[in-house]
Amino acid sequence: MRLFIKRLSLFILFGLLSFFIFFISINSFLNTKADFKLDSNVKSLILGHSHPERAYNDTLIPFTKNLSGAAESYLYTLAKTRKIIEQNPQIKFVLIECSNNQFSREMDNWTWGNKMSNRLHIYSPFLKTNEIKLLFTKNPKLFIEATSVLFRKSFEKILSSNYNYTNKIGGYSWNDLKLEKAPETGNQIQSEFETSLTNINFLKKIISFLNSKKIEVFLIRTPTLKAYNNNYSENQYQKIIKSEFSHTEFLDLSKYNMNYSNYGDSQHMNGQGAKEFSLWFSKLLNKNLLKKKDKQLFINNEIKARTHNKVLW
Amino acid sequence: MLFNSIDFAIFLPIIFILYWFITNKNLKSQNLLIVIASYIFYGWWDWRFLSLILFSTIVDYLIGISLSKQENQTKRKMLLWTSIFVNLGFLGFFKYYNFFLDNFINAFSFFGTEINANSLDIILPVGISFYTFQTLSYTIDVYKQKLEPTKDFIAFTAFVSFFPQLVAGPIERATNLLPQFYIKRHFEYSKAVDGMRQILWGLFKKIVIADNCAKYANIIFNNSSEYSGSTLVLGAIFFTFQIYGDFSGYSDIAIGTSRLFGFNMKQNFAFPYFSRDIAEFWRRWHISLSTWFRDYLYIPLGGSRGGTWNKIRNVFIIFIVSGFWHGANWTFIVWGALNALYFLPIFITNNNRNNLSIVARGKYFPNVKEFLSMSLTFGLTVFAWIFFRANNVEHAIKYITDIFSSSLFSIPEIRPSNMPFLILFLLLIEWRGRNNKHALTFNSNKKFYLLRWVLYIFIMLLIFSYGGKEQQFIYFQF
Numbered sequence: 001m002r003l004f005i006k007r008l009s010l011f012i013l014f015g016l017l018s019f020f021i022f023f024i025s026i027n028s029f030l031n032t033k034a035d036f037k038l039d040s041n042v043k044s045l046i047l048g049h050s051h052p053e054r055a056y057n058d059t060l061i062p063f064t065k066n067l068s069g070a071a072e073s074y075l076y077t078l079a080k081t082r083k084i085i086e087q088n089p090q091i092k093f094v095l096i097e098c099s100n101n102q103f104s105r106e107m108d109n110w111t112w113g114n115k116m117s118n119r120l121h122i123y124s125p126f127l128k129t130n131e132i133k134l135l136f137t138k139n140p141k142l143f144i145e146a147t148s149v150l151f152r153k154s155f156e157k158i159l160s161s162n163y164n165y166t167n168k169i170g171g172y173s174w175n176d177l178k179l180e181k182a183p184e185t186g187n188q189i190q191s192e193f194e195t196s197l198t199n200i201n202f203l204k205k206i207i208s209f210l211n212s213k214k215i216e217v218f219l220i221r222t223p224t225l226k227a228y229n230n231n232y233s234e235n236q237y238q239k240i241i242k243s244e245f246s247h248t249e250f251l252d253l254s255k256y257n258m259n260y261s262n263y264g265d266s267q268h269m270n271g272q273g274a275k276e277f278s279l280w281f282s283k284l285l286n287k288n289l290l291k292k293k294d295k296q297l298f299i300n301n302e303i304k305a306r307t308h309n310k311v312l313w
Numbered sequence: 314m315l316f317n318s319i320d321f322a323i324f325l326p327i328i329f330i331l332y333w334f335i336t337n338k339n340l341k342s343q344n345l346l347i348v349i350a351s352y353i354f355y356g357w358w359d360w361r362f363l364s365l366i367l368f369s370t371i372v373d374y375l376i377g378i379s380l381s382k383q384e385n386q387t388k389r390k391m392l393l394w395t396s397i398f399v400n401l402g403f404l405g406f407f408k409y410y411n412f413f414l415d416n417f418i419n420a421f422s423f424f425g426t427e428i429n430a431n432s433l434d435i436i437l438p439v440g441i442s443f444y445t446f447q448t449l450s451y452t453i454d455v456y457k458q459k460l461e462p463t464k465d466f467i468a469f470t471a472f473v474s475f476f477p478q479l480v481a482g483p484i485e486r487a488t489n490l491l492p493q494f495y496i497k498r499h500f501e502y503s504k505a506v507d508g509m510r511q512i513l514w515g516l517f518k519k520i521v522i523a524d525n526c527a528k529y530a531n532i533i534f535n536n537s538s539e540y541s542g543s544t545l546v547l548g549a550i551f552f553t554f555q556i557y558g559d560f561s562g563y564s565d566i567a568i569g570t571s572r573l574f575g576f577n578m579k580q581n582f583a584f585p586y587f588s589r590d591i592a593e594f595w596r597r598w599h600i601s602l603s604t605w606f607r608d609y610l611y612i613p614l615g616g617s618r619g620g621t622w623n624k625i626r627n628v629f630i631i632f633i634v635s636g637f638w639h640g641a642n643w644t645f646i647v648w649g650a651l652n653a654l655y656f657l658p659i660f661i662t663n664n665n666r667n668n669l670s671i672v673a674r675g676k677y678f679p680n681v682k683e684f685l686s687m688s689l690t691f692g693l694t695v696f697a698w699i700f701f702r703a704n705n706v707e708h709a710i711k712y713i714t715d716i717f718s719s720s721l722f723s724i725p726e727i728r729p730s731n732m733p734f735l736i737l738f739l740l741l742i743e744w745r746g747r748n749n750k751h752a753l754t755f756n757s758n759k760k761f762y763l764l765r766w767v768l769y770i771f772i773m774l775l776i777f778s779y780g781g782k783e784q785q786f787i788y789f790q791f
Contacts, residue, residue, distance in 0.1 A: 001333060001500045008509070011766065018770045019777070151778035159730050 023147065026154045030125040033163040036087045038065055043090060044285075047077050047170075047206075048097025051222040054175050054268040057278040061285065068097060069170030073110040074202035075134075076119045079126040080169050081206055085213055093290055094210050098203070098219040098250070100193075100232035103240050107199035112138040120146035121153040122168055134198075174271045177264030183227035192233045200244055207248050216290065218249050223256045223277065228266035251295055255303050256280070280306070314357035316566045317520055317780065324354065325570065332574060333500055340497040344471045347494075347574070351476035355439070362438040365403060370473045372399050373448045377455045377462035377469075389456060396452040400445045407437050412641030440480030442638060446605055448473055451487035453609055460488050468494035477570035481563045483581035483601035490578070498575030508572030510753040510769075514742070515565030517772050521779045522739055523558030526551040529727055534702055537712050542721030545712060546695075552702045553695045554736055557586065560599065565751055584747045586694070586740075587672050589686040591655040592665035594694060602638070606631050621661065628660060629653045639701070644709060648700040655693055671747055735775070 043063040046056050050070035058066040067080065077096070085091060101107075109115070112135050120143075124132070136143045157163065210217045219241070241250055262273030269277060284302055292298045314320045328350045336342035356363050376396045383389050421427070451472075454460040463469045472491045478484075533540055533548025540548070561582035568578045585597035595603055611631045617624055629650065636649020659665045672687065673679040679687065696713075703709035746752035755765055 001502075004500070004502050004505050007506075011769070014766060015770055015773055019774070022774060148777050148780055151774065155778060156731050159734065 022151070026151065027125040030154060030157065030163070034083060034125060035164045036083045036166060036169075038084070038088050038091075038166060040090055042088065044093040044095065044290075045084065045091055046095045046097070046220075047081065048072070048220075048222075049099075049102065050173075050268055051099055051224060052097040052220070053170060053173050054264070054270075055222045055274050055277055056172060056281065057174075057271075057274045058172050060275065060278040061282045064285070066172045067166075067170045068172075070173070071110055071115050072119070072170065073107045074102070074199050074206060075111050075127075075131060076123045078202050078206045078209065079123040079131070081209060083126050083165070085210070085215065091215060093216045093218065095218045095220045095251070096203070096206060097222055098241070098245075099221050099224070099254075100234070100237045102203075103193070103195050103200060103237060104232060105194035105196050107196040108138075111135070111198060112142065114142065116142050117146040117149045121150040122165070124150050172274070175264040175268055175274070177268075177270055178272075179260045179263050179265065182260045183225060183266045192236055195236075195240065200240065204244065207245070218251050218290065218295075219245060220251045221254045223254050223258060223269070225260060225263055225266040249295060251289075251299060253281070253299060255300065257303070257306075314354050316563065316570075317516060320357065324350075325573075329573060337500075340495075341467060343498060344465075344467045344494055347471040347475060348467060351471070351474035351479060354476040355474065355479055358439050359436070365438055365441070366444060366474055367470075369400060369403065369444065369448055370470050372396065373452050373473070374463070374466055374469050376452055378464065380452070380455050381462045393452060393456045397449065400449050404441055404445045407435055407441055409641045410435060443482045443484055444473055444479060446484045446602075447487070450484070450605065450609065451491065454487050460491070463491060463495075465495070475571070475576075477567040477574075477576075478578065481560070481567070482599075483564055483567065483578055484605055485578055485601065486605075490576070493576050500575065504572050504575070507754065508569040510755070511565045511569030511572065511751045513569075513769060513772055513776075514751060514753040515562045515567075515569060516776050518558040518562030518565065518739065520562075521558075521735055521775050523555045523562055525729075525732060525735065525779060526555035526558065529729055529732070530555050530702065533727060534704075534712070537708070537715060540715075540726055541723045542716045542718045543723050544725040544727055545716045546721070547725050547727060549695050549699050549702075549712075549716075551732070553586075553691075553698050554739070556698060556701070557582075558739070568751070580750050584671075584743050584752075586691055587687055587744065587747055588690050589668045589672060589683060590659055590664070590690055591652065591693060592659055593668040594690055595652070595656065596669075602635065606635050610634060617660075624660070625657060628657055632656065643706050644700050644703050647706055647709070648697055651697045651700060655697070674748065738775075 041063055042065045044065070046052050046058070046064060046066040046068055048068040049072050050068070052066065053068035053070050056064070056066040056068070058064050067084070069076070069080075081094070116135060116139065120135070124147075127135075135146075207217050256277065258269070258273055258276065262269055262276060264270040264273075280302075284299065287298075287302075289295060289298060314324060328346070332343060332346055336346045352363055355366065373396055376392050379392050380389055383392065451460070451469075455462045463472075468491070471494050472485075472487065475485075475490070530548055530551040533544060533551065537545060537548070564581035568581070571578050579601060581599060581601050583597040583600065585594050588594035588597055611627055614627045614630060615623055616627060632649040632653035633646055634649070636645040636647070636652070639645045639648075656665070659667075672683050699712055700706070700709045703712055743752045746754055755761075
């Protein structure tokens with residue numbers, strides 16, 4: 001019995017060590033092989049979660065690539081950004097979505113909650129040791145489950161010799177849903193939300209990384225319907241923007257008014273809405289938005305100037 | 314509790330430690346611990362069904378004792394029929410009530426008489442078909458005086474509810490398993506290590522092979538009308554490996570676990586997909602069930618004695634009942650009948666015992682004849698599994714018709730890149746170990762010690778990589 005327990009413990013130890021070595025090897029192998037190359041004419045990137053993913057149809061916005069991914073928190077955006085910038089030195093501008101919900105506690109769940117298994121297998125090779133440690137300590141059970149998916153997907157990746165990541169890390173997503181009626185706006189009382197310091201810190205890290213690479217960074221806020229915005233206090237949001245990101249330019253596009261029928265739900269534009277909004281946004285870029293002195297004033301004036309100021313929400 | 318769950322991964326070491334360190338001095342406490350562990354294991358699904366298994370245990374225990382005291386043949390027969398009635402009554406009610414009711418209603422409506430009867434919303438107790446057959450074997454053997462009835466209620470309860478094989482077999486005979494509860498078990502290193510290997514291989518078959526094949530088989534079978542003939546063939550092949558990985562994997566885990574506790578169970582799957590004819594296949598597939606039907610149904614019916622028609626009748630009965638045992642659906646009956654049709658020609662021509670030894674014994678590769686006969690047998694089983702997996706007989710026929718279309722020779726729409734490698738790995742390991750009780754058997758050759766550990770770690774890595782999601786074992790529903 002003693003021999004059995006001794007050998008079993010030794011085997012478990014050997015097994016854990018092998019898993020650890022395998023984890024490191026697979027990550028470093030994929031990190032070396034990963035292909036994040038974009039078209040050489042892409043000069044601007046749009047990053048963020050599902051709001052920009054559904055809003056910026058990059059086929060209508062010249063020299064721009066939308067690489068936003070649904071339900072993506074800033075930790076994974078950071079991992080993505082490092083690799084894209086490393087392999088695409090032509091990038092000059094990065095626009096990062098920064099909407100109210102991205103400061104809320106909900107983002108912690110996006111980072112190490114159930115969504116981890118959908119993210120870790122893509123981004124694990126590009127995460128730093130302390131970032132992996134954070135995920136493990138915050139949710140060891142889900143981390144192990146997500147590692148299982150990572151191993152499986154990596155096997156498949158290696159078997160198919162397909163190391164291209166550009167079509168796996170996000171991109172404009174056509175949404176053909178259509179809201180049938182304007183959603184209820186509720187009692188207009190905007191609720192205070194618990195903040196996610198982790199997500200805020202990772203956003204800061206993205207900005208600081210891009211700054212170190214001499215890339216211009218802009219925080220943007222994509223339009224959503226008022227009914228959705230009521231879920232998160234605007235005052236609290238503005239406070240965070242002013243206190244934590246005062247050195248980064250903030251372009252608030254959320255006042256861009258669109259009929260509810262241009263939305264698939266209260267927070268995501270549908271294909272039709274994205275087309276209209278992207279064409280308008282493209283015009284702004286053509287008018288040198290990113291070089292203007294007072295960009296927000298310019299945006300506000302452009303919004304006002306829109307002729308089809310119809311009934312909105 | 315599922316074998317491939319975190320719950321079981323915690324449960325098993327706890328019971329193992331208690332068994333060998335706390336209760337190892339005393340047989341009664343070893344048996345009592347097995348009973349408690351088994352009831353916890355079973356109650357993890359639904360504690361309400363514990364009453365059912367307990368009732369069945371009490372009935373058969375008392376009938377066993379009564380049979381030993383009773384010398385009047387008529388009364389003995391009555392006791393036997395009471396056991397059969399109670400056990401098959403439960404099974405019939407929980408598993409077949411709605412099937413018979415629906416068919417009864419359909420049959421009457423066919424002749425123009427409408428019957429109003431509502432089917433019941435019955436939950437099938439996990440493993441009822443397995444423990445029912447196990448307890449029945451005890452009563453029948455006691456009745457036939459092949460076995461002394463036990464007076465030790467704890468030992469008998471442990472035999473009926475023994476957790477490794479309680480919910481999906483193997484269906485152990487009382488003559489083999491029950492006496493093992495009368496003797497105090499001693500820890501055997503080699504047995505425990507081999508048990509661990511068998512568990513590892515069982516987990517591989519379940520998690521890596523069965524669950525992955527299930528993913529593709531389900532997609533293809535559930536949307537069969539949308540796929541080409543070649544994809545449908547692939548779907549049937551995936552299901553063929555799914556059911557093998559699922560059921561033989563479960564059996565391996567069960568047998569391996571029981572070995573950790575010092576028990577020996579009979580082999581339940583002996584590499585059936587390497588069979589050279591259908592008779593050999595049925596000697597190697599779900600052995601505990603086939604032999605159960607052989608001993609308690611086929612032989613009492615007359616077996617292979619009597620005229621040709623009697624033989625044919627008996628073969629059909631045993632295959633159809635075996636099919637029906639798997640589920641209350643006409644698809645299982647057709648599957649059974651189809652296997653009877655496969656079996657009959659070689660049985661009638663007395664060729665059913667041609668391939669008794671393992672294929673290509675002592676050789677690395679089979680010869681051409683062996684390879685062709687293995688391929689043909691495999692093809693026939695794949696075809697029969699279509700009926701087993703289809704939602705109903707019409708679906709199976711449509712599935713088969715769609716296979717034999719012009720698209721049979723097109724490139725399949727579903728081509729998972731990892732599956733050929735995984736299935737090939739399964740076949741290689743099983744081929745290497747086909748002379749043994751399970752595929753991962755090794756002799757204690759120290760030369761390849763490290764190599765063996767590398768293989769185990771590789772298998773563990775595969776299990777871990779494919780174990781993200783838990784899925785129910787198919788055979789629980791039977």
